[in-house]
Amino acid sequence: MAHSTDGTFTAPAEFWEARYLTNRGESGHVWSGRVNAAVVHEVIGLTPGTALELGSGEGADALWLAARGWTVTAIDISATALAVGAAKATRDGLADRIDWVQADLSTWHPSAEFDLVTAAFLHSPVELAREEILRRAASAVAPGGRLLVVGHGAFPPKSGHSEHDCDAPPLPTPDEVLTSLRLPDGWVVETNALVDRPVTGRDGKTVNLIDTVLRVRREG
Numbered sequence: 224m225a226h227s228t229d230g231t232f233t234a235p236a237e238f239w240e241a242r243y244l245t246n247r248g249e250s251g252h253v254w255s256g257r258v259n260a261a262v263v264h265e266v267i268g269l270t271p272g273t274a275l276e277l278g279s280g281e282g283a284d285a286l287w288l289a290a291r292g293w294t295v296t297a298i299d300i301s302a303t304a305l306a307v308g309a310a311k312a313t314r315d316g317l318a319d320r321i322d323w324v325q326a327d328l329s330t331w332h333p334s335a336e337f338d339l340v341t342a343a344f345l346h347s348p349v350e351l352a353r354e355e356i357l358r359r360a361a362s363a364v365a366p367g368g369r370l371l372v373v374g375h376g377a378f379p380p381k382s383g384h385s386e387h388d389c390d391a392p393p394l395p396t397p398d399e400v401l402t403s404l405r406l407p408d409g410w411v412v413e414t415n416a417l418v419d420r421p422v423t424g425r426d427g428k429t430v431n432l433i434d435t436v437l438r439v440r441r442e443g
């Protein structure tokens with residue numbers, strides 16, 4: 224069982240399923256429903272191949288990748304989130320390009336290699352062995368392929384956390400993500416950056432968020 228921000232104890236699967244069942248905005252989504260800007264920026268110039276997305280949520284990134292010719296495996300712990308993505312994939316004629324996999328990444332081990340492995344905002348207010356998961360993600364990158372890790376560089380407003388919240392999971396810098404990956408020789412860092420991202424919330428207010436972006440390539 225994991226410690227949640229409100230002081231209760233919630234298992235990750237239970238927490239995320241409840242989040243996706245109950246916390247949708249007017250759009251019917253928990254998140255924006257739009258592909259992450261950093262994913263677009265980092266992937267747009269790559270030749271499509273096979274992609275694995277970790278913590279895909281409602282699948283906005285998976286759908287964008289599939290629409291650009293990638294064959295995608297999207298993993299998330301929430302069956303409800305995946306069902307939202309799968310319905311959109313059917314509507315958009317992309318169903319045969321995305322495999323939606325419900326799994327807990329804490330116990331997941333890759334059984335194949337991919338040209339691109341992405342983890343965008345794989346953060347959680349409940350238990351998440353992020354460093355271990357990202358190390359396993361790196362082991363799923365095919366020779367010549369890439370791992371892209373996008374994350375929060377600072378706690379977003381209304382996340383329930385602040386820099387002074389002792390219970391908040393720490394937010395690593397791209398350098399810290401890189402170090403924690405413990406990559407062997409034969410990897411090249413292609414992007415290691417903090418990126419500003421202005422976002423307009425449901426209340427109409429715009430705030431500037433900071434994203435961490437790390438893209439590494441396994442030499443082929």
Ligand SMILES: C[S@@+](CC[C@H](N)C(=O)[O-])C[C@H]1O[C@@H](n2cnc3c(N)ncnc32)[C@H](O)[C@@H]1O
Binds near residue numbers: 301304327328329342
């Ligand atoms: C902050 S959301 C990000 C969703 C999506 N990548 C995006 O950028 O909108 C984190 C996602 O990780 C998923 N997640 C959290 N813990 C997980 C776990 N142990 N195994 C698989 N997915 C998990 C959640 O269900 C959620 O969809």
